[in-house]
Amino acid sequence: MALRPFLGDHLSQTGKAADELRDVILCIAQAGIQIQAALRKTDTGLSGTQNQFGEEQVKLDIVSDDIIQKHLKESGLVASFISEEQKDVIELSSTAPYSVVYDPLDGSSLVDVNFAVGSIFGIYRGAELIGKKPKQQVAALYVLYGPRTLLVYCTGNGVHEFILNDTGEFILLRKFLKVSDTAKNFAPGNLSSIMDDKPYHDVFHAWLKDKMTLRYSGCMVADIHHILSKGQGVFTYPAGSKYPDGKLRLVFECGPFAYLMEHAGGAASDGTGDIMDKKITDIDQRTPIIIGSKKEVERVCDLLS
Numbered sequence: 001m002a003l004r005p006f007l008g009d010h011l012s013q014t015g016k017a018a019d020e021l022r023d024v025i026l027c028i029a030q031a032g033i034q035i036q037a038a039l040r041k042t043d044t045g046l047s048g049t050q051n052q053f054g055e056e057q058v059k060l061d062i063v064s065d066d067i068i069q070k071h072l073k074e075s076g077l078v079a080s081f082i083s084e085e086q087k088d089v090i091e092l093s094s095t096a097p098y099s100v101v102y103d104p105l106d107g108s109s110l111v112d113v114n115f116a117v118g119s120i121f122g123i124y125r126g127a128e129l130i131g132k133k134p135k136q137q138v139a140a141l142y143v144l145y146g147p148r149t150l151l152v153y154c155t156g157n158g159v160h161e162f163i164l165n166d167t168g169e170f171i172l173l174r175k176f177l178k179v180s181d182t183a184k185n186f187a188p189g190n191l192s193s194i195m196d197d198k199p200y201h202d203v204f205h206a207w208l209k210d211k212m213t214l215r216y217s218g219c220m221v222a223d224i225h226h227i228l229s230k231g232q233g234v235f236t237y238p239a240g241s242k243y244p245d246g247k248l249r250l251v252f253e254c255g256p257f258a259y260l261m262e263h264a265g266g267a268a269s270d271g272t273g274d275i276m277d278k279k280i281t282d283i284d285q286r287t288p289i290i291i292g293s294k295k296e297v298e299r300v301c302d303l304l305s
C-alpha cells in the first residue's frame with residue numbers, strides 16, 4: 001500500500017503552496033495539535049471574562065487563542081492577525097508576507113458536552129485585512145477536534161483532508177473533496193426564527209417535503225465538515241429578528257468556509273450575493289449565510305428572497 005503523504009509534502013506538491021505559505025500552514029497545524037491536547041485535559045469551565053463581542057469566554061477559548069498567537073508570532077511570517085477573541089487587528093511585522101484571521105475555538109460552548117469543536121483560519125497576502133474580500137484569501141483551513149482530529153485545507157488547488165495519526169503527524173485521508181450540486185442533508189441554524197420568519201419557515205417545509213435528513217450539531221466547523229465529507233448538504237444561518245444581519249462572522253467563519261466550499265464545487269451566499277465578494281469593513285462584521293450544494297443554495301436563496 002502506498003504511504004500517505006504528510007501535510008508538508010502535500011502542501012508543496014499538490015497544494016502548490018509557496019514555501020512560506022506552507023510554513024504558515026504547518027505552524028497552524030502544530031497549534032491545532034496543541035489545542036487538541038489541551039481539550040483533553042483543560043478545565044472546560046467559564047474563564048470569568050468576555051470576548052470583544054461581550055460573549056462569555058470559556059477557559060479553552062483563551063487557551064486556544066494563546067496557543068495560536070504563540071505559533072503565529074514564532075513563525076516570523078505573519079504581518080498581522082485578527083482573532084475572534086481579540087478586539088483589534090494585531091500587527092506583528094509590516095514586512096512579513098501573510099496575515100491570518102481565525103476563530104480559535106468555534107462551538108466552544110459544546111466542549112463540556114463532548115461534541116466536536118474546531119478552529120477556523122483564513123490567510124491573506126500582505127498586512128492589510130480591512131477592505132479585502134474573502135476571495136482574496138490565498139488559503140483557508142480548519143481543524144476539527146472530534147473522536148479523530150482532522151485538518152482540511154485549500155490553497156487554491158482542491159480541498160484536502162488530513163488525519164492526525166498516533167505519532168502526531170497529519171497524514172492525507174482524502175484529496176480533492178467534492179460537493180455535488182444537490183443536497184440530501186440540511187443543517188438549519190437559528191431554526192427558532194421560523195416562527196416569525198415566513199420565508200425561512202417555507203425553506204424548512206421544503207426540506208421536510210423532500211424528505212431531506214437533518215444533520216445539525218451547533219458547531220459550524222463540524223456542520224460544514226459534514227457537507228464536505230459527505231459531498232453534499234446545505235447549512236443555513238439566515239438573518240432574522242434576533243440577528244438582523246445574521247449571527248456568523250464574515251472574517252473568521254463565513255469567509256474561510258466560503259473559500260473552501262467554492263473550491264470543492266459548492267457555493268456560499270448571503271441570500272443575495274456571493275460571500276466571497278463581500279468586502280471586509282469591520283472585524284465584527286456579521287453576515288447571513290447559505291452554504292453547500294450549489295442548487296440547494298440557489299433554491300434556499302430564492303425561497304428566502
Ligand code: FDP
Nearest residue numbers: 106107108109189190218219220221
Ligand atoms: P458558538 O456560538 O457556540 O461558538 O460561531 C458561532 C456558533 O457557535 C457556530 O459554530 C454555530 O454554527 C452557531 O454559533 C450556532 O448558533 P445557534 O446556537 O444560534 O444555533
